[in-house]
Amino acid sequence: MMDMSGLFLSSVYRSWVDNERTQSFKEEAGPKAETPENPFCMVAAIDFGTTFSGYAYSFTSNESDIYINANWGASVGQQLYRTPTTVLISPDQSEAYFGFEAQQKFLEELEPEEVSEWCLFERFKMKLNAELEINPRTTMLQADNGTSLPAQVVFSHAIRLLKEHLLESQKQSVLATEVLWVITVPSVWSDQAKEFMRLSAIKAGIPREQQLIAYEPEAASLYYLKQCKQTPQRNPAGTVSLDINKPGVTFIVADLGGGTADITVQQIDRTTLKPKILSRPTGGPWGGDAVNVEFEKLLDSVFGKEKMDGFRALHPDHWHRIIREFEIKKRTLSPVKQVPTRLVFPAGFLSYASSHQMSLAESCSMYEPKGALTWSIDKIRISSDVMRGLFERTIKAISDHLWEFITTNENNISFLVLVGGFSDCPLLQEAITERFKGRLKVITPGNDGGLCVVKGAVVYGQNPAIFKQRVAGYTYGIECVEPFDKNSHPIELKEVYEGGVEKCARVFKTIIKKDESVKEGEVRKLRFHAVRSRQNSMTLPVYASEKKDVKFTNEEKTWKIADLEVRMPIQKGGTKRQVEVLINFSRTTISVRALDLASNNTTEATLNFFNDYS
Ligand SMILES: Nc1ncnc2c1ncn2[C@@H]1O[C@H](COP(=O)(O)OP(=O)(O)OP(=O)(O)O)[C@@H](O)[C@H]1O
Ligand SMILES: [Mg+2]
Incomplete structure (x- = not known):
């Protein structure tokens, strides 16, 4: 039968x-970069972040040197290690731009009537956090102009454009088939979301045999462990060794990014001296981007949500400029100094305000406490207390989660390593260090926390079997x-x-x-x-x-x-x-x-x- x-x-x-x-x-058979018959001459990692993305790479002939592109944004007068995770797609989908190029095209090159026709996607990685049912066929993403496209189209454009950027810069030295690609994902993501990224990478021209998925906090810890081996890591006073690379040491790595806080507990195995994962990843949607959302809410409460929604719908490009300005200013905020933040608003906002009877100075003057917000000509002045207040909820959510996690975890955790761009925030560093004083040592490895993930993902690609245990x-x-x-x-x-x-x-x-x-x-x-x-x-x-x-x-x-x-x-x-x-x-x-x-x-x-x- x-x-x-x-x-x-x-x-x-x-x-x-x-x-x-x-x-x-x-x-098992599969991608790896360490055998003599290894077909790959380069390991390239793509860190696809909620707010910023970038890549790093190393050559198999010399794995200790890890390179990054330090020239993102050169066309707009910037020189950065990462580029905004922004995708711009033309109305007929024949053209796609990524990063600074997408922003430049959207803000400077499109005609006013084209702005509402092109699809601009930002913060779209968060969709995979929030969505319970992700499906490569049916999950859609809504662009700023309200148009929806399949999420996989948007994700794959982003990966493809990053991949092509790297291959173009290295075209003298490698062929596409000689690269082992490592794609980073939050470890807290569901299996579906992780697989969605794998499929998006395949659609972007990276076959499964040429790709590895790395978990962001795992990658970051590999980079810090490597740093500890190369240079002794000490506290700023030089009195305390911050070397976590010792047998039996248990530590937490928290990747504090734009969209998520992603936390793992790791231990250096006493026998293999390699890191192992001790518990299931934990975390939540508490990234630095939530601070921008608080800022958005502040403007809504001061100038009226309806009017602000109308402005965002009518002038998405001008709204974009406001957020970009805020993004720069928020990084300069001191945890203690009383220095107000000034933000210049674009002409489009001023003309919208005057045609919609918005009295900007008066609205600001009514805000409590008095004097915390003022408006003059084209600028808003925000007191440092109000600015710090915008960070409060997110920092508290991260700190509370870490506290709950650490105090209930049965392992003897001695270090907390903070990585990810948001870990560069002095306000956050201070709050976390203060909360955990006397309990464990808080480490912020470098000036650019966002790079630990991408560089560590290269280290992972060089030795994918390095984690001897997962949960x-x-x-x-x-x-x-x-x-x-x-x-x-x-x-x-x-x-x-x-x-x-x-x-x-x-x-x-x-x-x-x-x-x-x-x-x-x-x-x-x-x-x-x-x-x-x-x-x-x-x-x-x-x-x-x-x-x-x-x-x-x-x-x-x-x-x-x-x-x-x-x-x-x-x-x-x-x-x-x-x-x-x-x-x-x-x-x-x-x-x-x-x-x-x-x-x-x-x-x-x-x-x-x-x-x-x-
Ligand atoms: N000095 C700083 N002060 C405050 N916030 C900062 C600072 N530097 C970076 N950030 C914030 O960190 C976030 C970006 O971090 P990162 O680049 O690690 O995120 P991502 O990789 O894009 O996101 P994710 O890992 O969650 O997908 C942004 O929200 C940015 O505003
Ligand atoms: Mg990240």
Whole structure:
């Protein structure tokens, strides 16, 4: 009888037999940069941030030198290590620009009537945080002008343009096929969001064999560990060693970016002297960008939300200038000095205000406390207290989260390493250092915290197996059937098989539990029986769950992430035939292989996390 399993769940037949674990450090095939037969002559990392993006790279011939492009924004008189994560797409989608070029085109080169037709996307990485159901086919992003485009188009343009920028600058030395690309993602992201980035990179012309995904705080810690090895790290007074690179040292790395605070606990393993991850990543949407949102709310409260919304819709380019000005000024704010911040507003705002009866000076003068805001001609003057107030909520959210996390964590954490652009904020540094005084040492590794991630991602690409242990963010399992037991199985899951044998369907056979540690390269094995003597294939549905303990695949917060179908052409052996499933945890991926022991037929899958995507 032909078994069309894979088409319908009801035609999936398997039964649980055995569960064994092996620990193997055998390297799986896949991208790596350290063997003599390594086809890559360059490791290039793309740090795709919420607010800023950039790349760094090293050549296989000399891995200790890591290069970055220090010339972003040269065309607009800037010289920066990163470029804004801004994508501009023409109305017919034939042209796309990224970073400063996108901003320049939007602000300076488009005709006024074109401004509302072109699609400008900013802060769009946050969408993958907020969205519960991400799907490469259906998830859309709304541009500033209200037009929606598939999110994957926008993400892939961004990755492609960064990739092309690097390849263009290195065209004398490398071919596209010789580069191993490392793409950074927040470790707190869902599996779906991480896979979405992988697929976007493929669409951007980076095949799966040439890409690695690095988690942002993990990458940052690798860079700091490297720095500790190269130069002794001490506190500013030179009295305390800030070297976290010692056996058994446990530390937290918090990547404080534009969109997210992304936190991991790591420990230097006493035997391997390599870092290992001790607990599931934690964090939330508390990035430096939230301060800009507070500023936006302040203007809404002073000048009226309706009027400000009207202005933003009518003059997105002028609104953009205001935020850009704020972005520069917010970085100069002192934690203590009473120096007001002055922001010049563009002419478009002034003419909008006069045609909409907005009395700017009067609105500012009514703000409490009196004198905190004043308006003169084309400038708003904001007192330093009000400016500091804009940071308060975000800094408190980060600090409270860290406090709760550290005080409830059973590991003996001795360092807190703050990286990411927002960690450069003196106000934040002061607040966190003060809160953790006497409890642990707070480290801010450099002047440009944002670069730790991208440089560390290169270090990761040079040795992708460096993290010897990770912690599962979800519970994973395979759906199977088992002999029906009326005491423990729900009656509605009872199914009758050959010879009247009663089985319970939809049983969740756990591969790994949420929060469980897994070693780099570890392989877990499960074995399943055929349940019909003449079945000629077996489908193994792989599930993920947010719950720690899962019994059945139809429980809440549990969903299917892949179907693995293996052919079983040899029918001799009937229901004694077995399929062995090998689940391999390597780097940031879980791959699954099913082997029909009778025929040696195999099927492999890297879990794709999207049910209907191919
Ligand atoms: N000196 C500073 N003072 C205050 N905020 C700062 C300072 N320097 C950078 N920031 C803020 O840090 C954020 C950018 O950090 P970073 O470049 O690490 O973010 P990202 O990588 O774009 O975002 P994410 O990692 O969350 O995706 C911005 O919100 C920026 O305003
Ligand atoms: Mg970042």
